[in-house]
Structures are given as structure tokens and as C-alpha cells.
Amino acid sequence: xxxxxxxxxxxxxxxxxxxxxxxxYTVSPFSNLRWYKQDTGRxxxxxxxxxxxxxxxxxxxxxxxxxADTKQSSLHITASQLSDSASYICVVSRFYGGSQxxxxxxxxxxxxxxx
Amino acid sequence: xxxxxxxPSWVICKSGTSVKIECxxxxxxxxxxxxxxxxxxxxxxxxxxxNEGSKATYEQGVEKDKFLINHASLTLSTLxxxxxxxxxxxxxxxSAPPGQGGFTEAFFGQGTRLTVV
Numbered sequence: 001x002x003x004x005x006x007x008x009x010x011x012x013x014x015x016x017x018x019x020x021x022x023x024x025y026t027v028s029p030f031s032n033l034r035w036y037k038q039d040t041g042r043x044x045x046x047x048x049x050x051x052x053x054x055x056x057x058x059x060x061x062x063x064x065x066x067x068a069d070t071k072q073s074s075l076h077i078t079a080s081q082l083s084d085s086a087s088y089i090c091v092v093s094r095f096y097g098g099s100q101x102x103x104x105x106x107x108x109x110x111x112x113x114x115x
Numbered sequence: 116x117x118x119x120x121x122x123p124s125w126v127i128c129k130s131g132t133s134v135k136i137e138c139x140x141x142x143x144x145x146x147x148x149x150x151x152x153x154x155x156x157x158x159x160x161x162x163x164x165x166n167e168g169s170k171a172t173y174e175q176g177v178e179k180d181k182f183l184i185n186h187a188s189l190t191l192s193t194l195x196x197x198x199x200x201x202x203x204x205x206x207x208x209x210s211a212p213p214g215q216g217g218f219t220e221a222f223f224g225q226g227t228r229l230t231v232v
Contacts, residue, residue: 107157
């Protein structure tokens with residue numbers, strides 16, 4: 001069964017601290033893995049997209065890693081800010097481009113950054 | 116990146132009435148758009164694929180007569196929730212890929228919070 005599991009379900013950290021979110025998937029055939037940030041009551045916004053040949057990609061303070069062999073990904077947030085409070089969703093695509101019907105969504109990790 | 120705009124951002128309606136949600140691609144043409152539903156603390160669930168000039172494709176378990184989709188132009192898709200009931204209350208999100216084929220990014224609208232009372 002094609003699934004994307006994220007952990008932890010929720011996380012509270014202090015402003016300025018770093019954190020790492022995890023994503024494990026059992027999606028086949030794998031095309032790419034995406035991390036999205038979703039603010040409460042808003043649509044998801046793309047942070048990174050990685051194909052199987054990429055094992056790390058950064059976007060500002062966000063760094064995603066991918067291990068296609070173990071089917072694991074992580075999203076590391078450096079020097080967290082209050083505005084980082086959001087849900088972070090891991091999404092795995094089954095095909096190269098193509099229909100979004102092949103996007104498998106994780107349930108997300110709800111991050112709360114406290115002052 | 117490309118911009119997808121959804122309207123309204125939130126709507127409250129009475130049970131039994133119909134509600135229309137619009138999804139527009141502002142700076143690109145989209146022959147295909149996608150509609151998702153998201154319940155609290157849950158993943159986005161694909162409801163249907165909207166195809167310009169042809170019928171929408173619905174996911175298993177989604178009632179096509181209840182969730183009417185019209186993709187009238189290359190920049191506009193609408194989702195109409197007919198005879199809404201409280202259990203239809205949810206967060207509805209549309210998305211569009213700006214390109215066809217190849218490595219396609221997904222851009223999401225800001226979502227519509229529907230509350231049926």
C-alpha cells in the first residue's frame with residue numbers, strides 16, 4: 001500500500017532552536033518527494049522537491065534530505081522563527097510529472113515555535 | 116512561482132443549499148486542476164481532477180452529483196457543493212500544475228473553509 005508516514009505528529013520548540021521532521025514512505029514507483037508548509041487555514045506552499053538522485057536540497061533555513069534506499073526523508077529547520085509555526089507536509093509522487101492523482105500526502109507535522 | 120487563487124476563503128451556508136467555490140490560475144493556463152478536501156488533522160484527500168473542455172474525473176467514493184465540477188476555461192475551475200449538509204463542512208483546496216508533462220510543480224490555492232449549519 002502506498003503510504004507516507006510523518007513523525008512526530010506535533011512538535012513544540014523555542015524560537016531560535018533547530019528541529020528535524022521525519023518522513024517515511026512506501027510509495028512505488030517513486031518519482032519525487034516534496035515538502036510543503038501549510039499555515040492554518042491556508043493552502044500548502046512548496047519548500048523543496050527532490051528526485052531519487054538528490055539527497056539534499058536547501059531553501060533558506062529549510063534543508064531536506066532524502067535516502068531513496070531506506071525510503072526516508074527529513075526536513076531540518078535551522079534557527080526557528082515564530083513564523084515557522086505551521087504544518088509541514090511530506091508528499092511523494094509516484095510518477096515523473098503527470099497527474100497529481102499520484103501524489104501521496106502525509107498527515108503532516110504540526111510545528112509550534114514559542115518565544 | 117505560479118499563482119492559484121481560490122474564492123471565497125470561507126463560507127457559511129444553510130443545510131440544503133448549494134455553494135460554489137472558484138479556482139483561478141492567475142498567470143498561467145491550466146488544462147488540468149485538482150480539488151482536494153482536508154479534514155482537521157488529516158491529509159489532503161484528492162476528490163477529483165478537473166479537465167478543461169471535458170468531464171471531471173472523480174476519485175472513488177466521491178459523489179459526482181454532489182460535487183459538481185466545471186472547468187469552463189483554461190484559467191477557471193469551479194466546484195459546486197450541492198444540497199450541502201453539515202458533514203460536507205471541510206477545508207477545500209484546489210491546485211494546478213502550470214505545465215503539462217515533465218517535472219511538474221504543484222501550486223495550491225489558499226483554500227476555502229466551508230461550514231454548513
